[in-house]
Amino acid sequence: MQAVGLITEYNPLHNGHLYHLQQAKKLTGADCSVVVMSGNWLQRGEPAILDKWARTQLALEAGADLIVELPVFYATQPAHLFARGGVEILTALGCESLVFGTEHPDLNFEELMTALPKTQAAFKHYNATYATQFNTALQQSTGVSLTQANDMLSFCYYLANQHFGNQLNLLPIKRQVAVHNDAAIRPASDFASGTAIRAAAINAAWAEIQPVVPPQTLAMLQTQRLQTWADFWPYLKYQLMTAAVTQTHQIDQMAEGLEYRMKEVAQAATSFEDLMRRAKSKRYTYTRLQRVATAALLQLTAAEVQTAQAHNYVRVLGFNATGQAYLHQVKKQLTLPLYTKINKALRLHGLALDYRAGRVYEMVNGQSQDLYRRPIMSSGNIG
């Protein structure tokens, strides 16, 4: 059996994702699709609208054969680390290829890559985001600038793949949403951005959502609790107000001095959006600030995130018969530990950060995220 990999968030799973999954199988002729999916906390520094189990269920129903979790210490990171975590897992699982959507699949990513400074440590000297430094270097040497989120992420997949010995065949495809952050669902379109779909779901605008998602997603959005930052805002405010700045200083992605600003604005802010507006400056993008907020909420320190990143794993969330057979096939050659259920040792050590992230999500969502949860086994699929 051969497998194709995908790196996803499914927040929530929509027609663009369905197209991506179908194309991945079609382009590669793979027997099995392996989906690495962020858990309950996402790359743009926000909670998933549906929990990881609901999203795993939707992925299975959309035809994914094996779904594994991208651990929180990679899922809530800038593109280059998010990509690294996902590529490491797919490589460990012996996938042949990685298919991903991008705004400009015709870009010559491999050529662009050669233009980068050899050592990425060169980027650490400035108080700017990785993406900005990246683009500055690229622009200087090639004239190309990756301003679209998925072009940037795609580029990071190439870098990550190189890092892990180019085990994956990288296949960019054209994304089926013109503008990633399109704020509204366009009439008479089969596709819409996750942002637009989430906004419509919060407003219960089901008729708008119906054309752009599989029916299972619509049903899930209508029946499950939907999580947004507003739900976690009281905890974040409490945390920023009570933690000593010396402690907040240790939070992952907290830039020098930002701990004072976050504490000060948290005291005055009346909502999460208000916090972001007050914290915003030229130095920091909203996404960066949201990721810092996520790390603060989950009390993820830079030190523990770095340590955890050196100990990635394969945490299985769900599979069908094909996925199960594939997992059985590769099990013995796996280069990362395989976790299917949580025991006390994992809760305290190996999976501690995901477990913690799940407990916080659970305070709002109300469903156990890790304790007593087993991978979802699907009897069939529609793919």
Next chain:
Amino acid sequence: MQAVGLITEYNPLHNGHLYHLQQAKKLTGADCSVVVMSGNWLQRGEPAILDKWARTQLALEAGADLIVELPVFYATQPAHLFARGGVEILTALGCESLVFGTEHPDLNFEELMTALPKTQAAFKHYNATYATQFNTALQQSTGVSLTQANDMLSFCYYLANQHFGNQLNLLPIKRQVAVHNDAAIRPASDFASGTAIRAAAINAAWAEIQPVVPPQTLAMLQTQRLQTWADFWPYLKYQLMTAAVTQTHQIDQMAEGLEYRMKEVAQAATSFEDLMRRAKSKRYTYTRLQRVATAALLQLTAAEVQTAQAHNYVRVLGFNATGQAYLHQVKKQLTLPLYTKINKALRLHGLALDYRAGRVYEMVNGQSQDLYRRPIMSSGNIG
């Protein structure tokens, strides 16, 4: 002018407190009564049912002339430290005497005191509470055991007074509540315990409360938001679940190893009472565990509490004309800093812990506890 001091919590102010205040003036013939009152977090490790401003208002209406706050780093401590903080403030304010209620005013506290080991450091060797060690030592040398809360506290006033050079004349009086923790209000009694009154207030049993409190207290309980641990439970649970045990280990009054137990039980507990039940063991009293919970909620570390205790202050919450005149009289000889309003420097440094404690209380209570608050000035009194 001469002043008599009282150390109180007024949670809430009831007829027993009114009697205490009247007796204090009567016994001493003082011109002015100075009340040191815990702020929003109390000695038994719980939030005050009414905020410190409502309770200051009630104290003024009950005849107190000057009310100052016992800082959170003394208010939420075991009896010997609670007593020390209060006695230090009254001494600094030049009071002549301290009048306090006790179960057994006829006990010879001064004689008992001589029976104690000279160095209190001897107590640090055991994993037991200060009170227990205290009593063991007392029992061994005198045969007397101080099992009632206010006998113990009274004894601590003698120790604290000795520590600060015996500036106060100590006058114990008989408490007007037979049993401090009496769970219910007894019919046809003018007096009831704070515990019983709070329980009745939560149940809106106003007819039961009416005979045992001044009318102002009843009105306040009927119109203000009432705070209990249930309100803060989600924040505490969140905090215990997300903080690393190495961090929780640093929390004030956290005994060796208790951080693991607290984290473990917090995950399973469904309410604050449930947490206490699960955390309880022979080693720790409920009061100790509640104080630890308070420190964890407010993220008070042992280190910062100890530092703060070395920098006590006089924070004025309210006064009438008499209190104002007295404050004016003693202002120049004050041996502790005097704070009447909060500025940014105080918020960040001198008053940082009280400010933090107030912000957490405020998240539930909704009223600013420190920012923009000035001492309450009362035009008259009923005393």
